[in-house]
Amino acid sequence: MDFQEKIKRWLEDCGALLTGHFLLTSGLHSDKYVEKFRLLEQPELVSATCAEVVKRFEGERIDAVLGLAVGGIVLAYEVARQIGCRYMFAETENGQRVLRRGFEINPNEKILLVEDVVTTGGSVKVTLDLALSKGAEIVGVAVLIDRGEKPLQLPVRTEVLLRLPLQTFQPESCPLCLQGIPIERRGSKR
Numbered sequence: 001m002d003f004q005e006k007i008k009r010w011l012e013d014c015g016a017l018l019t020g021h022f023l024l025t026s027g028l029h030s031d032k033y034v035e036k037f038r039l040l041e042q043p044e045l046v047s048a049t050c051a052e053v054v055k056r057f058e059g060e061r062i063d064a065v066l067g068l069a070v071g072g073i074v075l076a077y078e079v080a081r082q083i084g085c086r087y088m089f090a091e092t093e094n095g096q097r098v099l100r101r102g103f104e105i106n107p108n109e110k111i112l113l114v115e116d117v118v119t120t121g122g123s124v125k126v127t128l129d130l131a132l133s134k135g136a137e138i139v140g141v142a143v144l145i146d147r148g149e150k151p152l153q154l155p156v157r158t159e160v161l162l163r164l165p166l167q168t169f170q171p172e173s174c175p176l177c178l179q180g181i182p183i184e185r186r187g188s189k190r
């Protein structure tokens, strides 16, 4: 079993892959939803997932791991713990991705970005720009699940552990709405 199948099995087993009728943060509807925290709440699965990230970047010098709040914090911490380096996280403040809490990226530091789930990759791109603006050297980006319709494209090395394209519908042409199935709001409110 390759890692992609393994992680999919873990997500299914821990109840992270939901089927129903969901209103996504983007405003689109979907019949599937990934509740990543079913995986992230299990330290042994987080540890095994992060071991795969560490393996893929083996041999690279990494000074710090940068996670994207909220889910990426858990992953960044564990990846950094296994590598034996520093970790920090970028969070959203007034619509901007920022480093708070005294976190600093020093010029020429080698940084690995870690994110849990991406759809369009917008947050990752903004955080990448943030790190580059501080003079970081980006070793790469590791993503747990890419659920975009098209694979995530970044100008740096990108390691996606699981590709899981989700079909989305415009509210006005959603087949689930037409069937009168009640909708459930999921995801972070912005």
Ligand SMILES: [Zn+2]
Residues within 6 Å of the ligand: 021, 029, 030, 169, 171, 174, 175, 176, 177, 178, 183
């Ligand atoms: Zn709908």
